Amino acid sequence: MTTHTVTISNRDGATFEVDARRPLLDTLREQGVDLPFGCKYGGCITCAAKLKTGTVDQRRQVALNNRQIANGYVILCVARATSDITLDIGVESHDKLYRNPFLDPLKPHELKADIATPKEG
Amino acid sequence: MDGACCGPGYASPQEAIQAPREKLLYTIAIYTGTGIQKPDYLATVDVDPESPTYSQVIHRLEMPGIGDELHHMGWNACSSCHDDGSMSRKYLILPGVRSNKLHIVDTATDPRAPRLHKVVDGAEIKAKADLSGPHTVHCLGSEIIISFLGDAKGEAPGGYLHLDKEFNIVGRWENSMGDIKFGYDFWYQPRHNVMVSSEWAAPNTFMPGFDLEEVGHLKYGRELHFWDFEKREPIESFYLGEDGLLPLEVKFHHDPDSTHGFCGAALSTNVIHWWKDSDDAWKWEKIIDVENEMHPEWPIPLPGVMSAILISMDDKYLYLNNWLHGDMRQYDISDPHNPKLTGQVFMGGLLGKAPIVNGVEVAGGPQMFQLSLDGRRLYVTTSLFSTWDNQFYPEIREKGGVMVMIDCDPENGGMKINEDFIVDFGKEPNGPSRCHESRYPGGDCTSDIWL
Numbered sequence: 001m002t003t004h005t006v007t008i009s010n011r012d013g014a015t016f017e018v019d020a021r022r023p024l025l026d027t028l029r030e031q032g033v034d035l036p037f038g039c040k041y042g043g044c045i046t047c048a049a050k051l052k053t054g055t056v057d058q059r060r061q062v063a064l065n066n067r068q069i070a071n072g073y074v075i076l077c078v079a080r081a082t083s084d085i086t087l088d089i090g091v092e093s094h095d096k097l098y099r100n101p102f103l104d105p106l107k108p109h110e111l112k113a114d115i116a117t118p119k120e121g
Numbered sequence: 122m123d124g125a126c127c128g129p130g131y132a133s134p135q136e137a138i139q140a141p142r143e144k145l146l147y148t149i150a151i152y153t154g155t156g157i158q159k160p161d162y163l164a165t166v167d168v169d170p171e172s173p174t175y176s177q178v179i180h181r182l183e184m185p186g187i188g189d190e191l192h193h194m195g196w197n198a199c200s201s202c203h204d205d206g207s208m209s210r211k212y213l214i215l216p217g218v219r220s221n222k223l224h225i226v227d228t229a230t231d232p233r234a235p236r237l238h239k240v241v242d243g244a245e246i247k248a249k250a251d252l253s254g255p256h257t258v259h260c261l262g263s264e265i266i267i268s269f270l271g272d273a274k275g276e277a278p279g280g281y282l283h284l285d286k287e288f289n290i291v292g293r294w295e296n297s298m299g300d301i302k303f304g305y306d307f308w309y310q311p312r313h314n315v316m317v318s319s320e321w322a323a324p325n326t327f328m329p330g331f332d333l334e335e336v337g338h339l340k341y342g343r344e345l346h347f348w349d350f351e352k353r354e355p356i357e358s359f360y361l362g363e364d365g366l367l368p369l370e371v372k373f374h375h376d377p378d379s380t381h382g383f384c385g386a387a388l389s390t391n392v393i394h395w396w397k398d399s400d401d402a403w404k405w406e407k408i409i410d411v412e413n414e415m416h417p418e419w420p421i422p423l424p425g426v427m428s429a430i431l432i433s434m435d436d437k438y439l440y441l442n443n444w445l446h447g448d449m450r451q452y453d454i455s456d457p458h459n460p461k462l463t464g465q466v467f468m469g470g471l472l473g474k475a476p477i478v479n480g481v482e483v484a485g486g487p488q489m490f491q492l493s494l495d496g497r498r499l500y501v502t503t504s505l506f507s508t509w510d511n512q513f514y515p516e517i518r519e520k521g522g523v524m525v526m527i528d529c530d531p532e533n534g535g536m537k538i539n540e541d542f543i544v545d546f547g548k549e550p551n552g553p554s555r556c557h558e559s560r561y562p563g564g565d566c567t568s569d570i571w572l
Contacts, residue, residue, distance in 0.1 A: 034158050036153075036154070036156070036158065036187070036188065037187070037188045038153060038154075038188040038189075038190060038219030038220065038328070039219045039220070039221070039253075039275070039324070039328065040220075041274070041275065043274075043275040043324055043325045043328055043329070044219050044324070044328035044329060044508075045328070045329040045330065045508065046153060046154055046188055046190075046219060046507070046508075062275065062325045063325065063328065063329035064329065065329075065332055090156060091154075091155070091156030091518070092156075094511070097511075098330060098508070098511040098512045098515065099512060100512055100513060101331055101332060101333035101334070101512065102333065102419065102421055102423065103419060103421075105333065105334060106332060106334050111332065111334055111335070111338070112332070112335070115335070115338045115340070
């Protein structure tokens with residue numbers, strides 16, 4: 001079994017070994033990390049966390065727009081670690097997850113992947 | 122409560138208006154998306170002014186797990202089976218929009234302290250009916266139908282789940298979704314064999330929050346659909362265009378003979394009225410258009426965002442909210458083609474017109490509301506949906522939701538905030554929660570349909 005180390009920076013740097021093939025939400029909760037979640041299929045961002053270092057495979061998520069992805073958000077219910085990673089978890093990590101759409105519009109390349117257009121220039 | 126002679130509810134809307142005053146109110150309160158790792162719950166609110174615990178939460182029924190996002194709810198039975206003595210209005214069905222679970226709650230054994238009767242598993246609904254994102258619950262006789270906004274993968278248009286009276290999954294209710302692109306709310310009028318359904322968006326679109334840009338990419342609805350209710354298939358759709366962006370709540374007149382109905386288009390902030398004309402064709406028109414307002418500090422005009430509408434039991438008044446502007450309005454719709462504004466109050470909202478109500482700082486704006494059967498008391502809550510709250514009213518995390526009561530004058534029109542009533546969900550024992558839809562034990566102004 002391939003494992004990676006997950007460091008949670010806003011839980012005093014606690015570390016956990018996780019199975020690389022399984023979603024982070026499941027492997028971290030099994031080890032006692034109290035995490036929010038909702039739909040459990042990558043559609044609703046309730047479980048979003050912020051990836052600070054390392055890489056994940058979250059191809060199954062359909063909730064994040066490209067700006068949220070650029071800001072480091074990962075959907076733990078479907079994301080799998082592909083290296084050792086460091087995360088901020090919970091709503092304390094959600095500072096850039098929510099925006100007022102009337103005051104802070106998305107640029108065309110910042111929309112969700114299925115409707116985004118490539119960044120110009 | 123329910124009539125003495127037979128089944129649940131009332132023989133007619135006129136009889137419902139004469140029912141005793143409500144003493145208890147159930148409202149859902151959520152922790153999903155708030156940062157508090159507790160289950161959502163059903164709160165019992167004491168609304169009996171003679172009671173020592175008036176205007177307080179007197180019971181909390183926690184759901185079995187976290188992350189449901191309770192939202193709307195409905196009864197196992199209503200006045201549609203008033204003639205069936207074997208039925209009773211005993212169970213309240215609480216869907217979890219995100220978890221896909223249906224919580225069946227027994228409110229009859231002890232109305233003050235409802236208890237969980239059964240949970241229909243979300244995975245079972247996905248497997249048997251390919252549905253997710255439950256919203257509106259209606260009963261018809263012993264059967265229950267629930268609109269779901271997505272398929273098992275959260276893609277539109279979803280469909281309708283059919284449950285039997287023991288809450289077993291029968292399967293899909295509809296025979297066809299036709300060309301319908303999205304689902305949301307529905308209401309039916311059996312004497313005219315018609316159901317009308319509206320459109321929000323796919324769960325994968327609305328659950329993460331509101332990307333305004335996706336409206337232009339046609340990810341949000343702008344149509345109303347008329348169904349042959351007995352054949353269970355759509356037969357006609359109205360494209361509402363810019364006048365009908367995000368057509369959400371659908372209400373027919375309570376009078377079962379009437380063909381008049383209404384829908385609130387949330388983003389356009391319009392009320393759409395439909396009726397069957399003398400040529401037997403369904404017609405629609407826009408009857409209320411709430412103008413955008415300038416925010417004191419924003420460069421762009423702000424839409425009202427009319428997320429709910431309600432028709433009084435006597436069909437005389439239509440109530441609507443402007444969640445972002447912060448006002449509740451009452452219109453006299455005695456002539457449904459020509460509504461007249463007869464009342465308006467502010468509570469919260471982004472325009473800063475009523476930041477404090479009865480001593481409580483209001484985070485959010487008027488959002489869901491329930492009217493007493495006699496039309497005199499309107500209970501209003503402030504949270505829309507966790508992710509959308511977090512975008513427009515981030516302070517609701519610390520302040521929680523609030524329930525306000527508005528005194529309404531059904532004879533002469535008019536609304537006024539009741540100064541003796543307020544429920545501050547910011548002070549809940551587990552931390553600030555957010556209150557949403559409310560219902561009364563005996564049926565209310567958004568639950569019952571007459572055959």
